[in-house]
Amino acid sequence: MNISVIGMGYVGLATAAVFADLGNDVIGADVDAAKIAALRAGEPPIFEPGLKEMLRRNLDEGRISFTTDTAEAVRASEVVFIAVGTPANTDGDTDLSQVEAAARNIARGLTDYKIVVNKSTVPVGTGDLVARMIRDHAPPDARFDVCANPEFLREGSALEDTLAPDRIVIGVSDHQVAERLLELYRPLDRPIIVTDVATAEMIKYASNAFLATKISFINAIADICERVGADVTTVAHGMGADRRIGHDFLQPGLGYGGSCFPKDVQSLIATAAAHGCDFALLRAAQEINDSRVGRFIERMTEVMGTLDGKTIGVLGLSFKPNTDDLREAKAVELIRALLGRKAAVRAYDPVAMEKCAALLPQVDYAHSAYEAARGCDALVIATEWNEFKLLNLARLKQLMAEPVIFDGRNTFAPEKVRALGFRYYGVGRR
Ligand code: NAD
16 A cells, blocks of 8 residues: 655654555655655664664665655555644643644645545544645545544554554544555554544543553552552552553652653643533642652652752663653653752663753763762662663662662662662652
8 A cells, every 4th residue: 555654753653664564655754854864864763672674674675765745745645644743732732733734735735535544642623623624725626534543652662562552543434434444454463443533532542641540540659658658569569460450550650751641631631621521530640740750859858868969870861761752751850850959960871861961961971870870879760771670789889979779660679779788769668
């Protein structure tokens, strides 16, 4: 099938690469000329495991190409995916300007019938908005349908998730249109839910809001555990063993970040409010999340007396492991708070340091976790990269000025760390 994908970010690029790998002819379009040049040269502008290899394979075999001209990409395609960003705007609503710009450019490329599929996370009703915008800018006889196909991939395992999603959701206004999309997805052999556009759009928000609430729930439990002397990791284990609850998203810590949960939670609260519903539960989940870093800093201050003049090592910068994405990363929020308390920060991350240096030039970036720990009065684990789990803690202790660990992701076993002579503070555990 001839496909184009508009927006070569985390979602668009993973989608384009996987569809090409499945044998389709794919054109990736983006307004960012530097991104397109890098992609043509086989260099993904983002870090995602396996992406570079998949990109190069499909470039070599001529199944994928890239352009800055969206209309040209659309003209050559039967199915057009929109995968542009949908950030929050300042009042918490969703900023749809990238989607609108993509819709206008699609309209310019409508020479014959096209299926336009919205993969971006968009508030209910955006499918209709896109259809209206295309109609307003396309030739009068243009024929097209607009569908919703929300994306559930996770950064860090984007290719795996695109190849084997738990479910594929397709929102269409008429089932005949769904047939072509079903054909496209059939090789994946995954469960497919076909519904109307509004329901598909809502499935995405409801899913992300539920997962975010699960994280905030266990974080609230963690705070109580700290006060009553219970261990939240065992509590979470005991809860998760119940199949109705499950273990996923019950890891207490600094809270959720990233380019999706914070904005999607905010957007659903705004959609609810616009329709006269007060989503108090979700507002509470958001409040709990917003208070995590402040609470963590308070705990550090209680233990250390003051942070003024102290040197703090921070391990992990990206919003979660296996990605270089720093959007709404809790580590960045934490470092800003530490700098605000006049601490000096030394940091290390396996892939995100270059991007972080542009955001936080005041930080001293180290080449390894051990270098980041050197001379520090305390070490914080902010993102639980695998390589931190097996650090040589005895070596780490020798390098530090004071053997103090604040484990924002409950990465280590407290008794093991304490046995080595560290003072150890996790989240919600003794
Ligand atoms: P991103 O910011 O990484 O990428 C968006 C890309 O779109 C950028 O490269 C940008 O240059 C490009 N772009 C902007 N306007 C354009 C236009 N008019 N024409 C062509 N290209 C344009 O975004 P992302 O993280 O890939 O997210 C894309 C969408 O998918 C969002 O709605 C997001 O909420 C959703 N989503 C993201 C994830 C994730 O893990 N990142 C997961 C599921 C869903």
